[in-house]
Amino acid sequence: MSIPEHHRHWLLELLIWWEGRITPRQLAEHWQVSRQHASSLLQDYLKAHPNSLDYQPSNKDYQPTEHFQPRLLTQDVTEYLEWATRQTLPPRKDNLSQLPHEILQHPPRRATPQIMRPLVQALRENRRLDVGYISLTHPDNQGRIIIPHHFVNNGQRWHLRAWCEKSQGFRDFVLSRFRGEPELLDTSPITPDQDEGWNTQLTLILEPDPRLTPQQKQVLEEDYAMQNGQLKINTRACLANYLLKSLQVHPRILEGEPEAQQLVIVNKDDIKPWLFG
Structure with missing residues (x-):
């Protein structure tokens, strides 16, 4: 398996920076290579960046030294969490096969x-x-x-x-x-x-704001691929409030203009126990 150097070094730095340790076994499992091959890839990094890692025989892992400085990371914790939860790859260094695009970035939150x-x-x-x-x-x-x-x-x-x-x-x-x-x-x-809130599943039932015109309602029904004029979303109970907020749905009040509200919650009583406040 050929692993681009950029990807290899990015993952090494990601784990060392955010987890404080790395083992050849971790790399072997992730890259689906032998542990011996993973060890050689680790040594390649050490040759390129001497004195950056220390081997700890008692733990059989490598840990960062005071000289370690990540060169390929943004140092935003979101980068690590997106990899750890979705196994995403690092950003490409070329523009092959990429369409012109822009992604809205939220301000980074402090996490060391x-x-x-x-x-x-x-x-x-x-x-x-x-x-x-x-x-x-x-x-x-x-x-x-x-x-x-x-x-x-x-x-x-x-x-x-x-x-x-x-x-x-x-x-x-x-x-x-x-x-x-x-x-x-x-x-x-x-x-x-x-965790009851984590393990309880809710179905949020949403529909277009009733104050909208039939034509406006149809736009939203097509936007969200609604069935019979309703959108049903399954979620963990403790995450229902976040989901409604991201959809700009206010379960307790109506915006002054229906174009601002757009969607309303139908089964309000079902989710009421799980709303904040």
């Missing part, structure tokens, strides 16, 4: 490797985590213990779904609001199976 590495490890090993966290409700840095189980992209930003011992419930934690360096603790009996 020092914060992300313990979060990733705790999630994979089902461990408790002592973290500092701020919010608009509590702008002072509050310590709390959480047990994370999923990273979630709500369309605008990434957050962490986790059990919060302080609140005694599952909550969403915005990645950019963690502070300090999280401390890994022991394993926890809390599992994603206990």
Whole structure:
């Protein structure tokens, strides 16, 4: 299997920067090559960037040194999370087969490797985590213990779904609001199976704002490929509010102009228990 050098080095840097370690086994599994071949590719990187990684015999992994500096990364955590959740490739270095296009970019949210590495490890090993966290409700840095189980992209930003011992419930934690360096603790009996909001499936039923003209309604019905004038979307209950927000649907109020509202929720009573506020 021929792996372009740009792809090889990008993945190495991505894992080292955001996870703090890398093993030949990881690379072999991802690239579907032998572990020996993966080790040789790792050595190629070290030849090009000496003193950037240290081998740790006790863990059988490579970790970044103080001299490590990623050269191919944006250093935006979104780049890592999109790879880790979708296995996306790095940006192409050529323009072959690409159509002219532009992608709207949201402002990057602050998340450092020092914060992300313990979060990733705790999630994979089902461990408790002592973290500092701020919010608009509590702008002072509050310590709390959480047990994370999923990273979630709500369309605008990434957050962490986790059990919060302080609140005694599952909550969403915005990645950019963690502070300090999280401390890994022991394993926890809390599992994603206990998250009712995560495991409850809802069907959102939407239709064009009734104040629109028949012609305007038809435009929306065709836009969303509606069936019998309705759009049905399945989602996890705890994500329903984010989905409605991304569609600019206000479940409690109507915009002054129907052209601004466009869609309304039909089964409001079904989702009411899962709305914020």
